[in-house]
Amino acid sequence: MSAFDMDADWLPFHPTPEKPSFALPAGAVDAHCHVFGPGAQFPYAPERKYTPCDAGKEDLFKLRSHLGFARNVIVQATCHGADNRAMVDALLHSNGTARGVATIRPDITETELKLMHDAGVRGVRFNFVKRLVDPKPDTHYLSIIDKIKGFGWHIVVYFEAADLEERWDFFTSLPTIVVVDHMGRPDVTKQADGPEFVRFLSFMQRENIWAKVTCPERLSKMPPPDYVDFVPFARTVVERHPDRVLWGTDWPHPNLNMVGHMPDDGALVDLIPHIAPTTELQRKLLVDNPVRLYWGDET
């Protein structure tokens, strides 16, 4: 029995994903995934926009072994608001094999930040997707940037393609590495060389901008497992910026805007060679880049 009733239309994660045929390189990192609760231990936030099924660290680590990943980057999900306990608990039980990205408020203390850093948090997430979080003034983000300065953390931004133009000055003023979730959610029914994605590609020209080439199941309008409309977008970014891209499953797939299907995580892994066609690109995407960004300070 869960402590919370998941939304009536919630799709739970795939119970029996296939074993991928693509053999991941040794040390591969699933660099975008989440934990949800369990709600009885780590309650969902009152301000949440959805109530998911429980999807705790044991399930995440089981999936990781099944798929063949060595490490995870666990990104704070909006259903937990700025209460990072479920994510931090997963890091603390990972024996150093998971790092985290937190959501914090400007009133966080230095001591709280230090505890998170010691647990393995290396970044903060600024979420601008309006269906997920209520808008905040820029001063909110600027105070957080001030707080994390001493920790060497980076910033993960999540926004819709249409927000990039409006927020360009703010995003380009950010003083850290900036990782963009899901390539800034392009409309993949448009052309990868059309004006909208060209704007994103010109954003990527900046040396501090990285992108997660993730979420075919969220962005594609074509059927799984091939998601053919998604592939040229992700592949373009990987081929142009092989040293600034990350890949992740997005397990357990928050599905506020995902209709129709829950992806098979094994099949998602099998899409990787289509977006990163050489072993060198695959190694950079799955090992070198995430290890440098999240474990680079390890001695």
Ligand code: 0GY
């Ligand atoms: C994602 C995407 C989504 C949700 C969240 O934190 C979240 O709730 O990230 C989404 O609904 O697009 O990155 O998993």
